[in-house]
Amino acid sequence: xxxxxxxxxxxxxxxxxxxxxxxxxxxxxxxxxxxxxxxxxxxxxxxxxxxxxxxxxxxxxxxxxxxxxxxxxxxxxxxxxxxxxxxxxxxxxxxxxxxxxxxxxxxxxxxxxxxxxxxxxxxxxxxxxxxxxxxxxxxxxxxxxxxxxxxxxxxxxxxxxxxxxxxxxxxxxxxxxxxxxxxxxxxxxxxxxxxxxxxxxxxxxxxxxxxxxxxxxxxxxxxxxxxxxxxxxxxxxxxxxxxxxxxxxxxxxxxxxxxxxxxxxxxxxxxxxxxxxxxxxxxxxxxxxxxxxxxxxxxxxxxxxxxxxxxxxxxxxxxxxxxxxxxx
Amino acid sequence: xxxxxxxxxxxxxxxxxxxxxxxxxxxxxxxxxxxxxxxxxxxxxxxxxxxxxxxxxxxxxxxxxxxxxxxxxxxxxxxxxxxxxxxxxxxxxxxxxxxxxxxxxxxxxxxxxxxxxxxxxxxxxxxxxxxxxxxxxxxxxxxxxxxxxxxxxxxxxxxxxx
Numbered sequence: 001x002x003x004x005x006x007x008x009x010x011x012x013x014x015x016x017x018x019x020x021x022x023x024x025x026x027x028x029x030x031x032x033x034x035x036x037x038x039x040x041x042x043x044x045x046x047x048x049x050x051x052x053x054x055x056x057x058x059x060x061x062x063x064x065x066x067x068x069x070x071x072x073x074x075x076x077x078x079x080x081x082x083x084x085x086x087x088x089x090x091x092x093x094x095x096x097x098x099x100x101x102x103x104x105x106x107x108x109x110x111x112x113x114x115x116x117x118x119x120x121x122x123x124x125x126x127x128x129x130x131x132x133x134x135x136x137x138x139x140x141x142x143x144x145x146x147x148x149x150x151x152x153x154x155x156x157x158x159x160x161x162x163x164x165x166x167x168x169x170x171x172x173x174x175x176x177x178x179x180x181x182x183x184x185x186x187x188x189x190x191x192x193x194x195x196x197x198x199x200x201x202x203x204x205x206x207x208x209x210x211x212x213x214x215x216x217x218x219x220x221x222x223x224x225x226x227x228x229x230x231x232x233x234x235x236x237x238x239x240x241x242x243x244x245x246x247x248x249x250x251x252x253x254x255x256x257x258x259x260x261x262x263x264x265x266x267x268x269x270x271x272x273x274x275x276x277x278x279x280x281x282x283x284x285x286x287x288x289x290x291x292x293x294x295x296x297x298x299x300x301x302x303x304x305x306x307x308x309x310x311x312x313x314x315x316x317x318x319x320x321x322x323x324x325x326x327x328x
Numbered sequence: 329x330x331x332x333x334x335x336x337x338x339x340x341x342x343x344x345x346x347x348x349x350x351x352x353x354x355x356x357x358x359x360x361x362x363x364x365x366x367x368x369x370x371x372x373x374x375x376x377x378x379x380x381x382x383x384x385x386x387x388x389x390x391x392x393x394x395x396x397x398x399x400x401x402x403x404x405x406x407x408x409x410x411x412x413x414x415x416x417x418x419x420x421x422x423x424x425x426x427x428x429x430x431x432x433x434x435x436x437x438x439x440x441x442x443x444x445x446x447x448x449x450x451x452x453x454x455x456x457x458x459x460x461x462x463x464x465x466x467x468x469x470x471x472x473x474x475x476x477x478x479x480x481x482x483x484x485x486x487x488x489x490x
Contacts, residue, residue, distance in 0.1 A: 075440070081387075081412075082441045082448035089385030090451070096386070125386060132387040135410050 069172055072161035074136040077127075080160075081136075084128040091277045092121055092226070093328065096129035098284035104134075107174040107217040108287070111208055113200050113311060114183035114190040115227025117256060118148070118269040122224040122280050126181065127160060129282070139178035143170060145187055147250055153272075167211060174215040181222070184208050191236050191256035191269070197228035198319045200312045206300045209290070209307075213298070218287040221311045225282075225318040229326050230275030231260035237267070279328025281321075283314055329449035331457050334431040335464040339475040341420050341428045345401035347471050348418050348430075351378060357470050359462035360455075362388050374398040377409065382459065384452050390414075413437050430467065432460050 088094040102108055115122055123142065130140055143165035148154055154162070161178075163169040165186070173180045183189065184202040192201055200223075212219050237255035246252045260266040260273035288307065290298055322328055337344055347353055349372050354364035363381040370376040374395055381390040391411015398404055405417040419431040434456065438445045 078438060079440045079442070079445075082438050083444035085385055085387055085389075086444060086448050086451060088387070092386070094386035099388070128387050132389045132411070133381065135391055137410060 069141065069161075069163065069169070069176065069178075071158040071163075072139065072141065073159035076159035077131055077136045077161075081128060081131060084124055085132075088121075088125045088128050088280070092125060092275075092280045093277075094122075094125040094128075094280045094282070096125060096282045096284070098286075099129060099133045101284045101286045102130075102134075102179065102220050103218060103287060105177070107177050107215055108179040109170075109174065109208060109212045109215075109217045109219050110179055110181040110222050110284075111219050111307065111311075112181060112183050112222035113224060113315065114185050115197070115224060116230050116275065117191055117233060117258060117260070117273065119230065119272045119275050120190060120227060121230060121275050121278075122227040122282060123181070123183075125280050126222060126224070126282055130179070134179075139173070139176055140181070141169075141173040141178050142181040143183070145251070147252060151270075167207065170208075170211055171215060174211075174217050180217075182208050187252055187254050188236070188238075191233060191254045191258075192228065193235055194228060194233045197233075198225070198315060200308050200315060202304070202308060204304070206304045209298075209300045209303045213290055216291075218289050219307065220287045221285040221307060221314070223283045223285065223311050223314040223318065224280065225315060225322060226278045226280040226328065229278040231258045231266070231273055233258045276326055278326045279322075281318055281328070283318060285310065285314055329437060329453050329456075330433070330435040331453065331460055332431065332433050333457065333460040333464055334429060335468055336423065337428050337430055337468045337471050338426070339428060339471045340426050341422045342401050343475060343478075344420055344428045344430060344467075344471050347474065348420075348467065349400075349404060351376075353470075354378075354380075357463055357466040358459075359466065360384065360459040363390070367392060378406075382456075384455055384459075413439055430464060432464060434460060 102110070110126075112123075112126070114120060127140070127142065130138075134140075139161070141161040141163055142157075144154075144157065144162045146164050149157065149162065149164050163173070165182070170180050170182065184205040184207070185200075186203075186205070188203040189201045192199070208219075211217075233256065235257045236253075237257050238253055240255040241247050241253055244255065246255065255267065256269050258266045258269060258273070260269070261276070262274055263271075266273055288310075290303060293306075294303055347357075351364060351366050351371060354361060358364070360382045361380060362383055363379060365379045367377040367379050372395075374397070377392060377394045379390075379392055381388040389412045391414075392409040393406045393414065393416075394409050396405055396407045397417075402420050403417065405415065408414045414434065414436040416435075417431075417433040419433065421429045421431075423429055436456070437449055441448070
């Protein structure tokens with residue numbers, strides 16, 4: 001019960017009306033619908049298995065997904081920077097260009113291409129670069145798949161400002177003048193096979209465009225290369241995901257298959273993998289003011305095509321600079 | 329981690345002092361520095377603040393610094409207000425025949441970062457030391473060139489007056 005109270009408290013702090021209980025909370029926070037579905041799914045699984053662990057696990061997952069923007073801890077980020085710097089400098093030889101293109105203040109929607117499976121090293125490189133460039137004091141949130149936050153690693157990510165991907169969380173963060181990093185391609189793009197590594201693939205997900213328009217936030221495209229060379233990604237396994245029903249249960253559209261350290265053949269990538277020391281390069285492009293560029297009521301399709309084309313062009317330039325896979 | 333580099337410059341101390349304390353010169357001679365901006369109204373002197381960034385490895389590190397000691401034309405020290413913990417000092421001492429010994433001290437770290445912080449300091453030290461040495465060599469070139477130009481200008485003025 002104490003856990004449920006915590007969820008309600010956090011939801012209230014995040015803008016839900018006073019006096020909401022379980023049902024009201026669900027209706028007021030659409031982001032939690034998926035969470036609840038995930039929790040209930042796991043609870044159902046637990047019951048079926050006769051283990052009796054389903055409900056506590058589901059409650060724990062619900063707690064971890066009821067993200068509180070105040071979970072971000074600048075001191076924690078600051079103390080983790082040396083470790084991030086070591087890994088990114090020595091293992092990935094990371095390079096981030098164009099951070100000066102990010103507006104110095106105010107809300108910003110950073111839209112990136114997602115790579116690296118369940119160990120997206122370029123996200124950590126960008127977090128390091130952003131935090132050292134603007135200082136840990138500047139609010140910076142990253143939207144992540146529910147499953148990432150439900151796993152134990154989620155506990156380590158929340159102080160960085162990582163919250164479950166939902167429109168409500170993004171709105172609240174932008175309202176607080178934060179920079180918000182979104183990966184529209186999400187699980188679909190991050191598990192793309194290696195022969196599609198140099199392709200921007202947002203799977204026609206356009207929610208971020210309306211979000212930027214509603215919040216009046218400029219979109220800053222962030223293009224990364226190298227992340228998809230940290231393992232040999234073979235297939236998304238989307239048919240397997242549908243056949244197993246995990247697309248409905250876990251909101252997971254893929255069951256990726258890869259060859260990765262230390263597992264060899266890696267199905268699902270649920271435990272992550274040891275990434276190969278691929279050189280990572282990130283280029284931040286100039287901001288796009290949607291209203292200035294496309295008028296008062298821009299067509300989402302038009303903006304989507306423009307952004308993807310622009311990011312693809314930048315990615316192709318980075319590809320041309322790269323002489324060898326992994327080595328860079 | 330504390331780094332210390334020094335060099336002798338064939339120019340009077342006042343000239344070196346004027347060059348190193350002028351904020352607009354920092355991007356010209358300081359190696360690895362990608363940003364050095366005056367923050368606030370005060371450009372120089374005790375209490376003046378700058379936003380600086382230095383490329384080290386995969387990141388541009390730095391933050392907001394403030395001048396905490398200002399004793400012209402000998403000592404200037406700064407300390408971090410935001411960002412990575414750092415202290416730096418320019419120490420200028422007069423030598424014979426109008427030469428100046430310039431010492432640049434730089435101490436940095438991240439308090440509370442534990443063993444990873446300690447390792448990061450060790451790993452970054454050679455690169456930062458290299459930046460300091462290059463900065464001093466570049467400073468020597470710039471100031472000595474500046475001295476030659478000012479001497480030539482003075483001689484021209486004297487010839488014109490004669």
